Amino acid sequence: MTKQALQMPVSVLFVCLGNICRSPTADGVFQQKVKAAGLADQIIIDSAGTGGWHIGNPADPRASKYAAKRGYDMSALRARQVVSSDFERFDYILAMDNNNLQDLQAMCPDAYQDRVQLMLDYLPEDFPTPTSEVPDPYYGGDDGFEWVLDLIEAASDRLLADIQQRLA
Numbered sequence: 600m601t602k603q604a605l606q607m608p609v610s611v612l613f614v615c616l617g618n619i620c621r622s623p624t625a626d627g628v629f630q631q632k633v634k635a636a637g638l639a640d641q642i643i644i645d646s647a648g649t650g651g652w653h654i655g656n657p658a659d660p661r662a663s664k665y666a667a668k669r670g671y672d673m674s675a676l677r678a679r680q681v682v683s684s685d686f687e688r689f690d691y692i693l694a695m696d697n698n699n700l701q702d703l704q705a706m707c708p709d710a711y712q713d714r715v716q717l718m719l720d721y722l723p724e725d726f727p728t729p730t731s732e733v734p735d736p737y738y739g740g741d742d743g744f745e746w747v748l749d750l751i752e753a754a755s756d757r758l759l760a761d762i763q764q765r766l767a
Contacts, residue, residue, distance in 0.1 A: 607641045608640075608641050608642060608643050609641060609690050610645075610688060610689040610690050611629065611642065611643070611689065611691040612646065612681075612685055612691065613625035613645075613695070614647050615646075615649075615694075615699055615733075616648055616649055616695075617650050617678065618646055618653060618679060618680070619648075619653045619662065619678050619737075620658070620661075620662045620735065621733050621751075622646035623678070624671075624744075624748060624751055625646060625693070625751045626673070627666050627671040627673040628671050628751050629644050629751075629755045629758070630644050630671075631671055631672075638759075642762065646679075647681045647685065648679070649680070649702040649703065651680040654679055654680055655678060656677065657674070657677060658673045661736070661741065661744050662736070662744055662747075669752075681703065683706070686706070686711040686714065686715075690714060691758070692711075692716070694717055694718065695733040696717075696733060700715065703715045717731060717732070718733055718751070719732060719754055721758040722750065722757070734746070734747070
């Protein structure tokens with residue numbers, strides 16, 4: 600299926616459960632990649648959670664620490680919850696896992712269902728460890744935050760290429 604062309608500005612929303620680990624990591628990584636591509640004025644980026652427990656809080660300190668080691672700054676990001684207007688506002692609504700995808704699909708009006716998908720739908724086919732979900736590192740060790748960054752960096756490159764192609 601051919602995707603429709605996009606109009607500027609393009610908007611991307613990354614979504615996980617609490618908006619303190621995975622989705623702010625995706626937000627920070629993608630912000631940097633978009634800026635490096637010279638498209639910061641053409642792509643709006645945000646992140647949110649399907650749950651509201653952490654509204655107003657900064658990203659998890661471990662997520663920020665590992666992101667900073669790779670040059671990503673998440674210090675300005677604050678957690679928020681998905682709201683109904685997000686479905687109309689964002690061209691891409693990217694869930695980190697299947698549970699959040701299902702929650703988003705249940706909330707999303709029919710007219711915007713095609714905007715909701717998994718972040719790792721953009722993971723390159725030749726990625727060394729194929730997977731469909733960005734795992735939640737919250738209750739795990741430090742290596743989980745590194746793995747989340749690996750997945751998000753790889754998927755972000757293909758996402759940016761998709762956006763650039765659709766803008767052309």
